[in-house]
Every structure is written in structure tokens, then in C-alpha cells.
Amino acid sequence: MSIDITLTVNGREINTEVSPETTLVQLLREHLLLTGTHVGCDTSQCGACTVHLDGRAVKSCTVLAVQADGSEVTTIEGIAVAGGLHPMQAAFHQCHGLQCGFCTAGMIMSAIDLVTREDDLDEATIRKGLAGNICRCTGYHNIVKAVQMAAGQMEGRGHE
Amino acid sequence: MSETEISTIGRSVLRKEDHRFITGNGRFTDDINLPGQTYAVFVRSPLPHAEVRAVDTSEAEAAAGVVAVLTGADLAQDELGGLPCGWMITSKDGSEMKQPLHPVMAVDKVNYLGEPVAIVIAETLLEARNAAETVQVDYRELDAVVGADKAQSALQIHAEAPANTCYEWELGEREATEAAFEQASHITSLDLHNNRLIPNAIEPRAAIADYQPGTEELTLYTTSQNPHLARLILAAFVQIAPEHKLRVVSPDVGGGFGSKIMVYSEETATAWACMRIGRPVKWCADRSEAFLADAHGRDHFSHVELALDDEGTFLGLRVKTIANMGAYLSSFASSVPTYLYGTLLAGQYKTPAIYVEVDAVFTNTAPVDAYRGAGRPEASFLIERITTMAAREMDIDPAELRRRNFIQPEDFPYQTPVALEYDTGNYGVSLDKALEMSGYAEFSARQQQSVSSGKLRGIGISCYIEACGIAPSQVAGSLGAGVGLWESGEIRVNPTGNVTVLTGSHSHGQGHETTFAQLVAARFGIPIDDVQVVHGDTARLDFGMGTYGSRSIAVGGSALSVAADKIITKGCKIAAHLMETEAENIDFDQGEFKVSSSNLSKTFQEVAFAAYVPHDYPLDELEPGLTEKAFYDPANFTYPAGCHICEVEIDPDTGCVEIVNFTAVDDFGRIINPMIVEGQVHGGLAQGIGQALLENCVYDDTGQLLTGSYMDYCMPRADDLPSFNVDLTETPCTHNPLGVKGCGEAGAIGSPPAVINAITHAIGIPHMDMPATAEKVWRAIQEKRGA
Ligand code: FES
Ligand code: FES
Numbered sequence: 001m002s003i004d005i006t007l008t009v010n011g012r013e014i015n016t017e018v019s020p021e022t023t024l025v026q027l028l029r030e031h032l033l034l035t036g037t038h039v040g041c042d043t044s045q046c047g048a049c050t051v052h053l054d055g056r057a058v059k060s061c062t063v064l065a066v067q068a069d070g071s072e073v074t075t076i077e078g079i080a081v082a083g084g085l086h087p088m089q090a091a092f093h094q095c096h097g098l099q100c101g102f103c104t105a106g107m108i109m110s111a112i113d114l115v116t117r118e119d120d121l122d123e124a125t126i127r128k129g130l131a132g133n134i135c136r137c138t139g140y141h142n143i144v145k146a147v148q149m150a151a152g153q154m155e156g157r158g159h160e
Numbered sequence: 161m162s163e164t165e166i167s168t169i170g171r172s173v174l175r176k177e178d179h180r181f182i183t184g185n186g187r188f189t190d191d192i193n194l195p196g197q198t199y200a201v202f203v204r205s206p207l208p209h210a211e212v213r214a215v216d217t218s219e220a221e222a223a224a225g226v227v228a229v230l231t232g233a234d235l236a237q238d239e240l241g242g243l244p245c246g247w248m249i250t251s252k253d254g255s256e257m258k259q260p261l262h263p264v265m266a267v268d269k270v271n272y273l274g275e276p277v278a279i280v281i282a283e284t285l286l287e288a289r290n291a292a293e294t295v296q297v298d299y300r301e302l303d304a305v306v307g308a309d310k311a312q313s314a315l316q317i318h319a320e321a322p323a324n325t326c327y328e329w330e331l332g333e334r335e336a337t338e339a340a341f342e343q344a345s346h347i348t349s350l351d352l353h354n355n356r357l358i359p360n361a362i363e364p365r366a367a368i369a370d371y372q373p374g375t376e377e378l379t380l381y382t383t384s385q386n387p388h389l390a391r392l393i394l395a396a397f398v399q400i401a402p403e404h405k406l407r408v409v410s411p412d413v414g415g416g417f418g419s420k421i422m423v424y425s426e427e428t429a430t431a432w433a434c435m436r437i438g439r440p441v442k443w444c445a446d447r448s449e450a451f452l453a454d455a456h457g458r459d460h461f462s463h464v465e466l467a468l469d470d471e472g473t474f475l476g477l478r479v480k481t482i483a484n485m486g487a488y489l490s491s492f493a494s495s496v497p498t499y500l501y502g503t504l505l506a507g508q509y510k511t512p513a514i515y516v517e518v519d520a521v522f523t524n525t526a527p528v529d530a531y532r533g534a535g536r537p538e539a540s541f542l543i544e545r546i547t548t549m550a551a552r553e554m555d556i557d558p559a560e561l562r563r564r565n566f567i568q569p570e571d572f573p574y575q576t577p578v579a580l581e582y583d584t585g586n587y588g589v590s591l592d593k594a595l596e597m598s599g600y601a602e603f604s605a606r607q608q609q610s611v612s613s614g615k616l617r618g619i620g621i622s623c624y625i626e627a628c629g630i631a632p633s634q635v636a637g638s639l640g641a642g643v644g645l646w647e648s649g650e651i652r653v654n655p656t657g658n659v660t661v662l663t664g665s666h667s668h669g670q671g672h673e674t675t676f677a678q679l680v681a682a683r684f685g686i687p688i689d690d691v692q693v694v695h696g697d698t699a700r701l702d703f704g705m706g707t708y709g710s711r712s713i714a715v716g717g718s719a720l721s722v723a724a725d726k727i728i729t730k731g732c733k734i735a736a737h738l739m740e741t742e743a744e745n746i747d748f749d750q751g752e753f754k755v756s757s758s759n760l761s762k763t764f765q766e767v768a769f770a771a772y773v774p775h776d777y778p779l780d781e782l783e784p785g786l787t788e789k790a791f792y793d794p795a796n797f798t799y800p801a802g803c804h805i806c807e808v809e810i811d812p813d814t815g816c817v818e819i820v821n822f823t824a825v826d827d828f829g830r831i832i833n834p835m836i837v838e839g840q841v842h843g844g845l846a847q848g849i850g851q852a853l854l855e856n857c858v859y860d861d862t863g864q865l866l867t868g869s870y871m872d873y874c875m876p877r878a879d880d881l882p883s884f885n886v887d888l889t890e891t892p893c894t895h896n897p898l899g900v901k902g903c904g905e906a907g908a909i910g911s912p913p914a915v916i917n918a919i920t921h922a923i924g925i926p927h928m929d930m931p932a933t934a935e936k937v938w939r940a941i942q943e944k945r946g947a
Contacts, residue, residue, distance in 0.1 A: 021286070035191035036184015038414070040362045041447035045870035048362060076184035089182040093174060096839050100669030101181025102363040102414025108182065127879040134870070136362050136415050137669045139846030139907075140878040142839060 005069040009034070010078025018065040025049045025060040027068070028075060036076040036105045040134070047133030050106035050113075051075045057113035059132075076105035079112065087153040088112050088146070097146035099137035107133045107143060115151045123148075168682040172835030176688070177673040186412045189366040189383050190444045197368065197440040198227050200430055201288040203278040203295045204452065205270035208306075208524040208863025209317070210299035212268050212277065219294040220280055225287030228437050229295065230429070231278045232267035240264060240432060243423055244397040245489035248640035249327045249498050249520070257327035257520070260318035262488035262527075264398065264428045270299070271317055271487035272526050273865055274452030279429045281441055304524040304863030308484035309353075309461040311521035317487070318522060326485050326494065326520040331502040332578050337515035340476025344467035348550035354538045355930045356459035356484070356857040358873055359531045361668075363414020364445035365454065367427040369434035379407045380431045384696075385416040385666050386706020389643065391698050393423045393491070400432050410696040413668035417847070418530035419454045420668065421708045422491040426453070451868045456857055457531025459484035460497065460538050466546045472556050474565045476513040477505060479542065483520045483528075490529035492708075494520065499639060500535030500627070500709075506576035507543040508587040508623045508801055509565040514577045524863045530708060532847050532908040533626070540624040541930075544913035548620065549926055558917070559595060562623050563588060573894075580627060582799045583894040590825040590889045591623060594803035597885055598823040603807070616810040616941070617820075620917025624910035625801040628902030629714035631794035646793035647711070648704050649719030651680060651727050653786040655772035657765030658690040664704015665716030666696050669843075670904060671836040672712060678832055679717055679898075683724040684764055685751030702789070710902030713832065714798045714893065721897045722790035730786060734770055735762045737778040798893045798901035802826035804845075806914035810922050815938025817853060817919060823885040824910065829893040829901035837903045841886050844907020850876035851908070852915035856931050874931075 002017040009032060018027060028034045028051065039061055040048035049061040052074040079086040088108050091097065098104040107130065114129035115121065121129075126147045127140070135143060180186050217229040243262040250256060265276045278295050282288035305314040311324040318324075341347065367382040378401045384390045387408040395403035413420060426443055434441040445453070460483050467476040483497035502516040551561040566587045567574045574582045595601070603619050610617035630636060633644040650662040661680050665672055677691040694700055705715075732746040735753030739746075739760045747754050754761040762770075770777060771786040807821040824841055831837050854874040858866040867873040892899030912930060919932050923940050 029191075033193075034184070035188075036186070038188070038363070039190070040364065041870055043447065043869045043871055046362060046447070076182075080183060085182065092182050093178045096172075096175065096835050098178060098181055099671070099839060099843060100361070100363065100415040101177070101186050101412065102188065102361075104181045105184050123883065124879075127881075130878040134362060134875050134877060136360055136417070136847075136875075137843045138839060139842035139844075139876075139884065140881055141842040141883050144878065144883065 003066050005066055007068050007070065008072045010074055020066060022065040023061055024063040024065050024068050027065040028060060034075050034077050038102055038105060040102065045134065047110055048103050048106040050109040050133065052109060052113065057110050076108060088150040091146040091150035095142045095146035095149055097138065097143045103133060103135040107135060111147045111150065115147065115154050121148065121151045168678045168688060169832055170834070173674055173678055173688060173833055175671050175674045176677060177671065188363055188412045188414055189368060189381050192368050192381050192411065194368060194370050194440040197442050198281045198283060198437065199285040199288045200433060200441050200443040201280050201292040202276045202426060203280060203292050203297065204274045205266065205277055207270060207299055207301050208273040208304040209302040210270050211302065212266055212270060213298040213300055215278060216296040217278060219296070220291040223287065223291035223294060225283040226291045227281045227283065228433065229278055229280050230433055230436065232263055232265035235264050235432065236267055238432070240400065241398045243425065243428065244393060245494055246492055246642040247495035248642065249329055249494045250640065251327045252330040257494055258318070258321040259489055260320050264425045272524055273863055274449070274526065275487070276425045276429065279433055281433055281437060306523055306525065306859050306861060306863050308459060308482050308521050308523055311523050312519065317524060321522055324522045326489065326522060329498050329518045330516065332515040333513055334515045336513040337476045337478050340513040341465070341467045341478065344475050345470040346468045346550065346554055347465055348546055348553055349465040350546050350549060350927055351463050352542065352545065352927065353929050354458045354460040354462065354541055355851060357457040357531055357851055357855050358451055358857045359417045359419035359454055359457060360450065360875060361415030361417055361419055364447060364450045365420065365424065365426065366444040367430040368440060368442040369431040370440045371435045371438065373438065377405050377407065378431060378435060379409065380427065381409045381411060382427050383413050383420050384408065384410040385413070385420045385668060385708055387666065387696055387698050388664065388704045389706055390423050394428060394431065398428055400428065407699045410666060416668045417532040418457065418534055418708060422455050422529055447870065448868060451873065452865060453526060455490045455527050455529035456486065457528065458538060459528055462542055464542050464546050466550050468550055468554070472554055472561050472564055474509050474511040477511050479505060479516040481516070481518045483518055484523055484525065485520050486523060486525045486527035488527050490527035493527060493529040496530055496535045497538070501539050503579045504536050504539035504625065504627060505543060505578050507540065508567060508625050510567050512577065516578070525859055532844065533905045534709065536626040536905065537848070537909045537912060540622065540909050541913045544622040544624065545916060545927065548917045558621050559591060559600065562591065562621065581796065583796055584891045585799060585801050585827065586889065586891050587623060587801060590801065590803045590827055593887060593889060594805045594823050594825040597825065597887060598805040598807065598821055600805065610809050616812055616922040617808065618918040618920070618922025619805065619807045620914045620921055622804045622910050622914035622917065624804065625799055626906060626909045627797040627799055628710035629794055629798050630709050630711065631715070631797055633793050643705070645705065646791050647715040647719045648702060648789065648791045649716060649723045650701065650787065650789040651720065651723045653727060653768045655769055657768040659684065659686065661691055661693045661720060662701040663693060663695050663716050663720060664701060664706065665712040666707040670707065670712060670840065671833070675713065675833050675836055676717065676720060679720060680724060686764055710904035713898070713900045714896055714902045715792060715794055717898055717900060718794065718896045719790045719792035722792055723788045726788035726790065727786060730782070730788065731767045733782055734767050734777065738762055738770060738776060795895040798829065798896070800826060800828050800901040800903065800906050802906060802910060804910040804914040806911070806918040808918040808922055810919070810937060812941045815934035815941065817932060817934070817937055819849065819882045821885065822882055824907065825887050825889060826903065826906050827889045827891055828903040829890060830899035831888060832900070838886050840903045841907045842884055844905060845884055845911050846876050846881055848908040848911030849881060849915055852912040852930050852932060854880060854931050
């Protein structure tokens with residue numbers, strides 16, 4: 001059985017057929033070839049698959065593609081602003097917030113969500129806010145610094 | 161050193177590789193898709209120990225979308241070899257270690273939970289999964305051997321390994337050590353378990369294989385830390401395809417930490433199945449499979465004794481260790497608890513007599529092999545724990561006891577009683593710096609404060625040493641290594657003057673594309689953007705040994721340094737011809753070949769162009785082109801060392817441990833990119849602290865894995881860790897051209913004993929095995945209070 005869905009991915013309207021068990025991450029990676037979003041676990045624990053669904057960070061391994069019908073999805077490939085990187089991308093680069101780069105897409109998507117939601121971003125809040133994303137390489141030290149840096153540069157935060 | 165070298169070497173250049181990862185343009189193995197590809201799923205043993213009486217694949221073969229179902233018997237029919245272990249250890253009685261066949265897929269017996277029994281290949285992943293569930297395996301269950309400490313008296317797993325013993329190895333002087341203990345006025349002893357860990361690189365292992373019948377070439381894209389070694393093993397031992405027709409590519413790899421050194425069953429079966437069915441086959445591990453079948457780490461049971469005189473001078477160290485090998489010997493498993501462990505037991509100290517015995521045993525658990533540090537964390541944990549225990553027993557400050565026993569700067573080169581010769585170091589300097597940074601002298605004031613708010617506070621020191629860039633090949637060979645331990649580097653100066661660098665080292669997060677580019681750009685006086693570093697493809701580089709044991713900069717970087725020297729030498733000859741002088745009169749500096757005592761010069765680009773368009777060129781003396789290679793075989797290991805200090809505050813009502821300060825002062829020799837080096841330290845610390853506080857691989861008594869997901873295996877998350885206080889000291893390595901030592905593992909080696917020393921200090925107990933979970937800490941506090 002296939003189900004017809006329509007959604008917007010990184011600003012582009014997609015109309016496609018999926019089987020009911022297809023997850024959002026499968027739709028993104030396998031059907032749309034947006035391989036920047038990764039899969040690191042099978043228990044919704046690692047956050048490598050984090051994308052934005054209607055503006056909120058979700059673990060796309062735990063959302064069915066059909067649930068995204070009618071929604072707006074943004075992935076790591078869709079966050080760069082005209083003419084350059086999103087401030088969070090730039091901050092991860094500036095602060096050496098990535099090593100192998102496998103967790104990075106999910107980490108950046110979660111971090112953007114965190115900065116948009118939270119007004120008062122002290123170190124403890126950032127660390128708590130990122131606890132749904134596992135990074136095995138960086139020890140989080142520079143990720144925390146990157147989020148602090150980007151928070152100072154992102155516009156309209158806390159007012160979504 | 162020229163201006164350019166000063167301006168890029170030692171500078172925190174931002175990483176060249178970042179852009180593709182932060183924009184989602186990385187290319188990991190699972191991102192690769194080939195036309196006509198099929199999907200593989202493994203049927204794994206649900207039992208840790210059983211006879212396999214029959215495998216019935218008929219239902220699976222008939223299932224929708226299934227292309228093939230292949231078993232261990234099919235492998236045997238194709239006469240494929242087993243997976244070898246690359247280091248032969250000799251027991252103290254002179255016998256060779258027992259190496260039972262490690263089949264790619266089980267044939268008549270399974271020896272660990274999750275061992276592959278069959279591979280199911282279908283048109284879609286879902287079809288492969290569904291079909292795999294219908295494969296019927298008739299098992300006769302056997303008792304499982306689980307704990308390494310009990311393995312030698314348990315049911316025998318492999319016919320060739322009586323008492324489940326792989327080898328009984330020794331190092332050091334038994335009699336001298338016994339004599340030292342007889343003279344001792346104080347002996348401290350300790351029994352400990354160095355907890356078993358599961359590496360958990362966030363990218364799971366994966367493979368996609370492609371066979372071209374026309375050329376008989378097999379390409380395997382896979383998550384390997386050392387693609388050439390994988391090719392060698394697959395060609396020479398497993399005999400899947402001859403080396404010249406096999407290409408192994410490791411594209412972007414999402415972390416390794418040792419677990420992607422090994423050549424495993426799944427990647428091997430995927431490559432073989434691809435040739436059998438004549439279509440590309442893709443396999444990507446679930447995290448659950450990673451827990452079951454990635455090589456695990458650590459798992460040592462040790463008894464250690466330290467003999468001291470009444471001043472606290474170390475007289476002797478005696479260690480007996482039982483090391484768990486798991487069900488089979490993984491690729492380098494045998495070397496981990498021997499040459500990467502026993503040889504490190506001198507630590508930073510002048511202990512005159514050391515004797516260590518290691519029994520390696522088989523159990524019905526996943527194979528155990530190298531995990532970040534590999535042997536060295538086990539050694540440093542034991543030394544730094546027993547040292548702190550001795551200090552507390554003798555009422556000497558742990559910093560002072562260490563200082564009294566340090567190998568002094570004037571003692572280098574220092575021959576330890578356990579085979580290694582340390583080239584250089586200055587341990588007092590890193591200790592002093594760490595003591596100052598951590599506010600060690602003011603600790604008791606902070607402790608008072610904690611006590612007044614109902615908390616416990618403790619501080620722990622660890623002065624670790626490690627050995628990187630395992631070497632030299634001839635010595636390693638005489639000790640049983642099956643491979644060489646050099647590294648290769650190639651520099652291709654292109655006609656337009658930019659540079660392609662090929663390295664046999666492999667980067668899976670370490671930042672080689674930046675560090676190695678800095679190295680080469682500085683040497684040639686060209687912009688770093690003019691240097692492209694290529695690695696991870698056997699078709700692009702002759703051969704390489706890959707990345708493990710923090711060897712990349714010390715061995716791979718040195719190879720590039722030698723290759724760069726050769727480029728400059730040839731460039732000087734070309735420039736001399738162009739400017740009608742002798743090569744001896746040419747100085748190369750800041751990207752220009754200059755004739756000394758004149759203002760004639762040629763740029764690097766001009767010389768490169770002349771090399772490829774040799775119209776005005778000494779063709780009678782020199783070949784055209786400007787490409788050079790070097791194979792660098794180090795004279796010795798390098799010996800990074802440092803001091804880590806951990807301070808904890810514990811809530812006695814919950815047992816929760818908070819790391820309130822963590823200081824790491826490391827001596828990695830010369831540093832090319834401090835930002836990258838600090839990042840390596842942070843990551844290592846997180847894994848070391850993870851081992852000390854959170855992570856633990858647990859099998860129950862029947863051999864079932866209790867910690868088989870992120871719900872049960874506790875990974876350090878952002879809110880479990882503090883920010884780190886890191887700094888460096890520098891004694892350049894004396895035997896490589898760059899003076900570098902390596903920094904990848906130090907964090908994981910130095911930190912665990914610092915954490916446990918702090919916790920035991922806070923509670924006032926002699927020892928606690930890792931991980932110091934809240935429950936364990938709470939119980940210890942209750943017990944202490946009840947006592
Ligand atoms: S893949 Fe791990 S949370 Fe989605
Ligand atoms: S950068 Fe490798 S897992 Fe985060």
C-alpha cells in the first residue's frame with residue numbers, strides 16, 4: 001500500500017508516494033537523497049537524525065513520513081542563509097564544534113531550535129538542551145562554545 | 161624557521177574539512193548508493209554459545225524480494241579463510257598463542273551473542289529484514305563462559321585452547337621484583353576490574369560492495385580506519401580477491417576510536433556476497449548490531465602490588481592480569497594487553513623492578529580489541545590508582561609521592577624495566593602546572609565549603625604516560641607483529657604549483673586535511689588553500705597503514721616531512737638550472753628558490769611549471785615532474801605524558817557525582833594546530849570520564865547482553881560533563897623530524913584514574929571499580945557512614 005503525501009522540504013514542494021512504515025529520515029535520505037541527515041541509533045536516543053518539522057526540532061527516525069504530510073521540513077541542507085552559512089553553522093566551524101562530522105547535522109538542528117526557544121542560555125541550559133544529541137568525538141566542550149557564539153548572533157531568538 | 165612556517169605551524173587554523181559536514185555534504189559510506197544495489201541483513205545468533213545443527217534458509221529464499229541467502233557453509237564452499245589476528249604473542253613457556261579459526265560466518269558452532277550465521281540479500285532493506293526473520297537455525301544450547309576471571313576453570317570453548325587460555329605472557333624481571341618486595345617497608349595492593357566498554361562511534365559500521373565482472377575488480381566502500389590493511393587482510397588471508405583487483409575506499413568515516421581498525425565478518429561477507437550475486441550489496445549496521453558485534457574494549461581483571469621504602473620511593477611493581485579476548489581473536493586483540501599494556505607499567509616513575517603476567521582468555525562474549533588508548537588506559541589506571549592508594553596509606557601527599565618517584569629530565573633517554581626507552585619528557589613541569597591550574601593548594605578551603613553545605617568533595621591526580629606511533633617495524637616484528645609500522649606520504653606538486661598530498665594515515669575526525677595541509681603549506685611557503693589532502697582510497701595511494709594508536713602526526717606527518725624535503729631538494733636542482741648556478745647555491749625560503757648572495761630567484765610555482773614543461777630543464781640529470789614519496793619507519797615510539805587533576809563534589813543523599821573542575825596538562829611535543837589538539841583532548845577526556853562514571857558493558861551470567869542500546873549503555877551526554885581546563889607543556893620528541901608525539905588517546909588514558917582518585921578521596925575509601933555510578937557511590941557512602 002502506498003500513501004500520497006505532499007510536504008515542503010527546504011522550501012521545495014514535494015509530492016510523493018510512500019509506504020506507511022517509511023520514516024521521515026528514510027524519505028529524506030533515500031527518496032530525496034538528502035544524506036546530510038544521519039542515522040546513529042535505533043532507539044531515538046542519539047539525535048543524529050534531528051530536523052525541523054514546522055519549525056521544531058524532531059528526531060526524524062521517530063516520525064513517519066505520512067505524519068509529515070502537509071508540513072514544512074527543514075534539514076541541514078536547507079538552513080544556509082542567502083550568501084552564506086547560518087550563524088550556527090559558522091559558529092560550529094569557528095569553535096571547532098565538530099570532528100568526524102557525523103553528529104553535526106543533528107547537533108546544529110537541535111542547537112538552532114534551542115537558541116530559538118530559550119532566552120537565557122547559560123552553559124547549564126545549553127548542556128541540558130543538547131542532552132538529546134550524542135557526540136562521541138568532541139566531549140561537547142566546543143559545541144557548547146559554538147552554541148553560545150551563535151546565540152549572540154542569531155536574530156529573533158526567543159520570539160518564535 | 162621561515163616566516164610562513166611561524167605563521168601557520170602552531171596556529172589554530174580553522175578546519176578545511178568542516179564545510180562539507182556543517183552543510184550536510186559529507187559523504188559517509190551509508191550515503192553512497194549504486195545502481196542496482198541490494199540490501200544485506202545478517203541473521204545473528206540469539207545464543208552466546210551453541211552448536212549449530214542445521215540452518216534452513218528455504219522459507220527466506222522464497223520470500224518476496226529475496227535475491228540470495230548465504231550461510232557459513234557457502235563461505236566454506238568458496239574456501240574463504242577466517243579472519244586473522246595480526247600479532248603473534250608467545251607464552252612464557254615458549255608456546256605460541258592459541259588462535260582458533262574466526263569464521264566470517266559461523267558454520268557448526270556459535271560462540272557469542274550476535275555472531276553472524278547467515279546473510280540475507282534482498283531488493284529492499286525491509287524485504288531483507290523480513291526474510292532474515294524466517295531463517296530457521298537449529299541450535300543446541302551450551303553453557304556460556306562469561307566473566308574473564310572465571311574463564312580458566314569453565315567449560316572449554318575452543319578445542320585448541322585448553323582452560324580457555326589464549327596465552328600466558330610475562331614481561332620484566334620476576335626475581336628482581338620479588339627481591340624488591342622483600343626489602344619493602346610498605347606494600348600497597350589492589351584488585352580491580354577495568355570495566356568493559358563498547359566504543360560507539362556515532363556512525364555505525366557500514367559497507368557497500370561493487371563488482372565489475374569485465375575487469376574482475378571489486379570495490380568495497382567501508383567504514384575503515386585503515387583501508388590498505390583491510391585490503392591486505394581480505395586479499396591475503398580471507399582471499400576474497402587478489403590485492404591488485406581489490407579497491408577499498410573509506411570515504412568520510414564518522415569516528416572510529418579503534419573499533420574501525422578491525423576487519424570484521426559483516427564487511428567481509430558483504431564483499432563476498434556481492435561477487436556471488438553479481439550486484440552491489442549494501443549493509444549498514446543498526447546501533448543494536450554495533451552493540452553486539454563491534455569489538456569491545458578493556459575488560460581486565462588485575463591484581464597489583466607496589467613495594468615502597470619508608471620514604472615512599474618505589475622499589476617494585478608486580479601485576480597479574482586476566483584479559484578478556486571475547487570469543488575469537490580480533491585483528492589486533494592479542495597486542496592490546498601485552499605490548500600496549502605491560503610495556504607501559506613503569507608510568508612516569510623510576511620503579512627499578514617490574515614484573516607483569518597476563519593471561520588472555522576466551523569467553524562467549526563479543527571479541528575485545530583496541531578501543532581509544534588500547535592497553536594504555538588499563539596500565540595508567542592501575543599505576544595511578546595504586547600510587548594514590550600508597551600515598552594515602554603512607555600519609556604522603558599524592559602529588560609529593562609522585563614527584564619523589566618521577567624520572568627526571570636528566571635521566572632521558574630512560575630505559576624502563578619493561579622494554580621501552582623513553583626519549584624525553586619533563587613530568588614535574590606538567591604536574592606543577594596542573595596543580596596550579598586546578599588550585600590544588602586551596603583545595604581544603606573548597607572542601608570546607610562543600611562540607612558546610614552537606615556535600616563531599618575530593619581531588620584526584622593522575623600522571624599518565626603513553627606510547628604512540630607503535631614502532632619500529634623490526635622490533636615490532638621480532639615481538640610478533642604481522643605488519644610493518646611505517647607510514648607513507650606522497651606529495652604531488654601540480655604544474656600550476658598547487659599541491660596534492662596523499663597520506664596513508666586516515667582521518668575520521670582528527671582533522672588531517674587541515675593539520676597535514678598546514679605542515680606542507682608551511683614547508684613550501686604556499687597558502688594552505690593550495691594544499692589538498694587525500695586519504696582513504698587504495699586506488700589513489702600506493703599503500704598506507706592507517707590511523708590508530710595516535711600515530712598519524714608522528715608517523716604519517718613525518719613521512720610527509722621527508723617527502724617535502726625531497727621535493728625541495730629536487731626543486732633546488734631545477735631552480736639552479738634555470739638560474740644557471742649550482743644547487744648548493746640555492747636557498748629555499750618562503751616559497752622562493754633564491755641564489756645566495758644575489759637577488760635572483762624563482763618562485764615555487766615557476767619551478768613546478770618548469771618541472772612539467774621541461775623546455776629549459778636538465779633532462780640529462782633529472783627526470784621531469786615534481787612528485788615525491790616517502791615511507792617513514794620511526795626509530796621508537798613517542799611518549800606523550802601529562803597530568804590530569806579531577807575535582808568532584810558528591811551529594812551524599814543521591815550519590816550523584818559532579819565534576820566541578822577537570823584540568824589536563826599534556827605534553828605532546830611540538831604542536832601544529834593547538835585548536836585541533838585541544839579538541840582531541842576534550843574528546844578523549846569525555847570518553848575517559850565516561851568510562852569512570854557512566855559506561856559499562858554488562859553481560860548477564862547466561863551471556864545475554866544487558867547493555868545493548870543507548871537506553872542501557874550510558875553514553876556521556878552534554879549535561880554529564882563539565883567544560884575542561886586544558887593546557888600544554890612541550891618537550892619535543894627527539895627522534896622524528898617534526899618533534900611531535902601524538903594526542904589522540906591521552907585524554908582517555910589519563911582521566912579515569914584522576915576521576916576515581918577524586919571520588920575515593922571524597923568518600924574516604926581505598927578503591928571503587930569503574931563506573932562510579934550514583935548507586936555505587938551512594939552505597940559506598942552509606943557503608944562508610946555505617947562503619
Ligand atoms: S537516529 Fe538516533 S535518534 Fe534518530
Ligand atoms: S563530531 Fe563525531 S560524533 Fe560528534
